[in-house]
Amino acid sequence: MQPELPVNPTSISKKLVHNVYFSLVLRTVLFLIAGLIFTGILALQGSEQPFHDAEKWWPFQVIAANLFTYFIIKGFLKKEGLSYKSLFQSPKDKNRKTVREYVILFLAAIIGGAVPLYLFSYLLLGAIPPPDTHFQALPVGYAVIALILFPLSNALVETPTYIGYALPRLQKVTGRMYTPILIAGFFLALQHIFLPIVLEADYMLWRLFSFIPLAIILGIFYTKTKRLRPIVIIHFIIDLQLVSQMFMNSI
Numbered sequence: 001m002q003p004e005l006p007v008n009p010t011s012i013s014k015k016l017v018h019n020v021y022f023s024l025v026l027r028t029v030l031f032l033i034a035g036l037i038f039t040g041i042l043a044l045q046g047s048e049q050p051f052h053d054a055e056k057w058w059p060f061q062v063i064a065a066n067l068f069t070y071f072i073i074k075g076f077l078k079k080e081g082l083s084y085k086s087l088f089q090s091p092k093d094k095n096r097k098t099v100r101e102y103v104i105l106f107l108a109a110i111i112g113g114a115v116p117l118y119l120f121s122y123l124l125l126g127a128i129p130p131p132d133t134h135f136q137a138l139p140v141g142y143a144v145i146a147l148i149l150f151p152l153s154n155a156l157v158e159t160p161t162y163i164g165y166a167l168p169r170l171q172k173v174t175g176r177m178y179t180p181i182l183i184a185g186f187f188l189a190l191q192h193i194f195l196p197i198v199l200e201a202d203y204m205l206w207r208l209f210s211f212i213p214l215a216i217i218l219g220i221f222y223t224k225t226k227r228l229r230p231i232v233i234i235h236f237i238i239d240l241q242l243v244s245q246m247f248m249n250s251i
Helices: 014-044 050-079 084-088 095-125 140-174 179-193 201-225 229-250
Strands: none
Touching (some): 014 050, 014 140, 014 179, 050 084, 050 140, 050 229, 084 140, 095 229, 140 179, 140 201, 140 229, 179 201, 201 229
């Protein structure tokens, strides 16, 4: 018998449903706002290409968005009588099963994350490998901050928002199991179109389509296991690998 979703069933009322849908668009809006702030600052400093020069600051777009997202989702959960920690609660499993889940999820994440990244880069941008916008060098001090705070904050906020918070509540609200996986997965992928802000349709579509398969995989895994911690840990490892390449280019 599968465990109950970490949602207080009495708390899913009409007046709280909007919180669930708001959580789906929240980070996309925050990424856009943060990116525009960095662009504006650079423009005021005299940059001739402020959007281009702002691209390398994408880790700080994420860190800022994570901070605001954490407090907003924490507030939503408080209204349901739940804590942020409740998102990470899971049934006790035997170690053997847990290790198997980590291995399966890690392999699925590598395939579901890497293959679409290169495939859609070829189909939409006509180039392999993909653009290196995420590997541009930062001043070393800022690169160190990004190396520490980006993977940690993102792992603890991004997938908990879409997979731990929004997905099970969408399933409760709609009474469906798999349609909400597609909805949550789409919005998880959508946020990446502004990370960084590159005002080119092909680039933005590449960012969107590249993340949809992985987002759906994560949603299915969570629905089947009701375990968020493996997703968070694998997410941390992948993000650490990403920002480490940027860090190496900065030193």
